Amino acid sequence: MKREVGLMAALLTGSWTSEASAGTGHVDVASPRSSVLAAASQKQAIEKSKVPTEKGAQVNATAQPVRAAPSTQDDLVVTGHRQRGSVVGNIRPERTFRSADIRAFGVDNVEALLGAVASQTASNRGRGDDAPVTLLNGRRVANFSEIARIPAEAIERMEILPEEVALKYGYRADQKVVNIVTLERYRSLIARAALSVPTRGDRSEGQADADFLIIRGDSRVGLGATYGRSSRLLERDRGVRQAPGMSDAGRFRTLLPSTERLSLNGVVGSQMTKDVSATVNGRYEENRSTSLLGLSGSTPLKRKDDRSTFHLGTTVNGAVGAWRWNVLANYDRAANDTLTLPALPSGEHQETRSTDTAGTADLVLSGPVTSLAAGPLFASVRAGVRLRDYEAHSHTGSSATSTALDRNEAGLQLNLDAPLLGTAAQSSPIGRLGANANVAVSALSDTSAVWTFGTGLNWSPIRAIGIIVSATSEQGAATLEQLGAPALFTPNVRTFDIGRGEVVDITQVTGGNPLLRNDERHVLRIGTIVRPLSRTDLTFSFDYVDAHIDRPISEFPVVTPALEAAFPDRFTRAPDGRLQRIDARPVNFASSQQRQLRSGINLTKPLGKTPPGMEDGMIRIPADQTAQMTRNPNGTFTFTPQPGSAFARNLSTASSRLFISLYHNWTLKDVALLRPGLPALDLLDGGQLDLAGRRRHEIELQAGAYKHGLGARLSAKWQSATQIGGATSQADRLSVADLTTVDLNLFANLTDGIGGIQLPRWLRGTRLSLDVKNFLDTHPVVRDRSGDTPLSYQSAYLDPLGRSVTFSLRRSL
Template identity: 35%
Template structure:
């Protein structure tokens, strides 16, 4: 064992003479009693689909549990349910900031495991098992930018963590900010307005398309319907001849410096967690505070000023309209300020030997404030022009008093919730094939929602409350068992049944019914099938969010085949109804052999939903015919407003097959090879390799591999238990390594029961997942053709549903150096509009690659020996979208619509960030390593 995990020598030295940082102490075996569950294992007989050891976690190149969950998205296929040490947590904020070095094991489990913890079986479960003992302080700085310029960002984080068995304390502070990215910093071509606005101004007739003035047409030699205002007009009244040069050549203003592609953001969060073992109960309290700011620019204020025929500034014989952008007012802005507070409590305990209980309680408060500039009210300017005031030049700058009235829309949304949840689970009775397991969950919550908005001077308010009582019961019944000799020839078979109900004060009773089958014909194969029907009510936010009006939002109007800027309405919809979903899921996991570790998984999912709740889809002619009240057009048929608040579709159907594999190959580190060679030669102190001397010098140790502690008369020194590191005791301090995962397949992702598999060394890993969408359709409303998202229809601005999606990951980690490459690919789609196919859009396929390079400097003894500060240090370089790929969109003529310019679809493109993190891990004797 010592030759497999050379870092174990650091855990045996004199505790008062210094200690190795976390990175220097690799994972070693703990004593596992055959037939007993692993520490922190989940309830039930369902085995993990995958199991990650500390070496596997290091190979991910991540620094926190939050990053682990993000990096495992291909394996979890979305947001999973998170457990800690096989127990429920009040919320993810309890553990999100814990350093990845404190993780002893990660189990990825199928959806059916969620039933044992009182959740719906619709999400995978990730169980995080922490080390039994860990202490550290951390400081991290990250800087990033885009290779095309703009959007610089920075993040700084500091935290501390203490783990000793069930006792835990953590505190994390984080601040980040990112600069805004303007359209002018990218190759954006301004979408023409439906009206001829410009900073200098354009003159048009009162009726769209009509002649401005016959006399001007005679001077220009053509019928003039629009004329650019001459520059000289800003300082005095122009003549008719001054407009000849701009006849039918409308002035155009580049608005890209006044609009943001990405807003400026600033965020601060503080997160603290305290866990204590109180008798036979483990108690945890968590508090989190988040403050956020978001500032965006929405273009310039517009003015359509009427000039009468007798105006001193109008040389025209009839009334005309002047269209101007009012640059004096500056860019229109939208500011969003958010405050979020959370308090969570978790209690876990045992009832006898076979029952356990869990209580979670949460209190949440969220306040969002939005201010949106509507532009300058031009009534005062128009009144002065109508009065013939010679001091008010409509083409020049206006007096500040005329610009003083600047209406602002405001909105404030407040939500608060208190929830409590009690889960009791355990064995009801024993059958020949095993225990019949049950879980019983009872929950209650009180929710309040308040919103206030002022739009165009009209105030609206909503006060809404919802109380919920809920309950869920699940049974897991084993029918056959190989180990117990009950029809073992057909393998292990178990069935489960779950029933749940919610009583909502505003929606009545909503029920859920489901059942499932588990079959493990041989140890290497596990097959799961489940079916469930659940009813869900819209959230309070979906009902009560205040009405917000955002100007100058770019959309593609399929009815005209043009990109236009519209005012978009967002907020809640009080008319939303409950949805009913029927799901069938069939999944299989195969682990054909132990080394190398290979896991094959496949999942078939069929989902049918009645009254699904969704954001308002892309404005197609069929949709506009079904919901005419959601669209507003001007007299010329130009789309000027879209109400994008959520709606209920009539029905949706989804069918997909997702399959893939994970392969993990253990690698021996350089130091492991050195130690093995030294041991093979007799382990003589005089032949000790230089690398081990460097480790002693770097980490303050007083002996080399294989030597006994230098205590009096050969006894272990004071404070040393004399036990081997990794024996399950905590004498090893922060680098005790904890447990070796024991999975169904052994080694790598699957863990392994044997020794000598390089558990403490490096990893070479591969994963590939392919999702094949067999059906994706939506029936929006009666009388509207069904939308086939795979064949020409869409509900969003990014096209239809790609039929094929692929996620691939390749990782390498050894000797302190690592790299991880991720590639995501989606097949192309198309959207058929109106105009006899002339507005058909082709969305090309898209492949993006992301690369992360990292160096755990604390795992490089020679470097740490020369620069002790680097003990516990890590440097990471990340490049997202390496090849700067963006989706290509073409219309029927082969051109890219202005709305679908590539810099609109992905403003950032390639981004680069570099981070430096330092873990100040205490020595065994209480001193601080590295500082």
């Protein structure tokens, strides 16, 4: 006989913990509703429930009692369809990770998981290395800290979606979207301790974490705390070569400062009514660091930084008919205090203080507007306000300066998605085609209004292929920090003066520039996703991006003849030409342009052939073993297969994972025009705007495997060689060698046993991890035309730690 059961099946959904081996084992099956029964019998009906399965589906199943069949080999079958927590719209995820896939990464929480898949969430459309937009169960969150500490075990699935999905939630289309879907019932108390040391010694770093979380549908309570500290690393510890006559300076210069960090986080969420839920999140963090800046005469220079941040945010989600609405409000305050002792030859100190306070409120409405021939016209509207105050004070000896800036912002964004061809019921000869248009405006109190216009097409000629073409024009205003941060004078900054071929210790001035102007970006993107095999998680992705920026804002970069010709007032030299000071506050360049092609391959599969009865998201549990399901306190079910049974062996194979991810980033063009009338800098051919230069090719590889509680993950990155420093003269150039770095992570989930051997129950819930960063201990190598490495490009400056090893112990209490 067969019964459809409303509970989360084990295997391919991965929402379970397997201890299956050739001999024995068990499966933890997550319960989606408290009403799900712990076991099924021939005379009991299983209550209606929603359950996730392999194909991203959700089950609405009701089992009815049936007559017993003579055979004792009849089966209990779990099936399903589309899952809950999906994002709005019809754009398919680029990648979907089930619980078993996530377990194979060996990570602790959402924050660590996003770090592990960073190559897959990277976007080349944004204003830098912005983090992806994060959603929880298909809804916006007030702040990433609201979900960062959710344990990996509480995740039912994670979806990575293209940038265009961000428009549907009121964000700009310049970041990938990550949707985290949690189990409907979960409870945990987790403690973790970690110690990290470089293999060459001289520095140590320790951290301790504690987290508590309860999830009951849309209600949850979470508390978390982190404390960490690290010791300093001196130039002397790495044998850094010093300038002539300064052989002992390494004792008074830090490569890495000593640090101390404390973080507290809390979140409370509740279902207010049938259609309304609310969440409140609070976070406080304190960071302190102490560094040595060398000598002023015979007096050591010390700098102390103290930064504290406070966040309070809330989200309220609801629905009215087919329309969803979301209200989001945040209050953030950051205070920073920097003290340099002494800053002047007279022994007087320098101190800068700044406070940044911001309040935001957003309303997002989304839903169908009208029906078209191919489906509903979908709209999303965001209206929001942002109030921000920034105050900065600088004291150097008897001199004092103050800055007070404020910015009030009111914004409105409209996004429309229209299906043009193909519907769920009827296909067109060329597949499914949809169009998108969006417009946004922000009125700013301290500068002119900024606009964004965008349009795009979403075409799927067949189910295995998805193509997105989009174009965006966006204006952006400088931040208040870029405009008004206090001037900070840092002495003894080691700098290579390429024009003179010498290394000097200079005074560097950082802070804000009130003369910055708004930039304007024009971005064209063509993206393709191919899924050639319907029963295998294999994807190919291709992204072409062409970005042109007018008046880009940049922190003032390194010293080159081209930069000095464009901004001569930023450099101060002695009468003999020796460089003394650089004003490194941000500037507007005239324009820049970048073209990139990013391609990737991703494969995830069990280690072995999928066992019979476990295909297509269906788990077949032998009827004579259903009584072996027991309910756990955290809302999961444990199924223990009969020792030595074929089912136990099949579960071991099904719970295993092999994953491979390979990405190639090819920069086709990267040029910058510093000032009108000057030659453009080719950043791929000697032009330089940062210390390391731009690489034409980058390859990122990630591979891993997990089985019987043991896992390994390898991450490797290769960057092609390049040249920097001489945009017009080959003689002035520095050669930067190609670089390969490899990270290795080994871990053991003792809950799942070790190599199929069951361990004592008191070890369950324990994970041991060993992380090795820069496993090959490789370092960047920079040489001048004579083959020597300039003092400021020594490997200790570019990679102070080298290879480091981290051991961590994590325990579910």
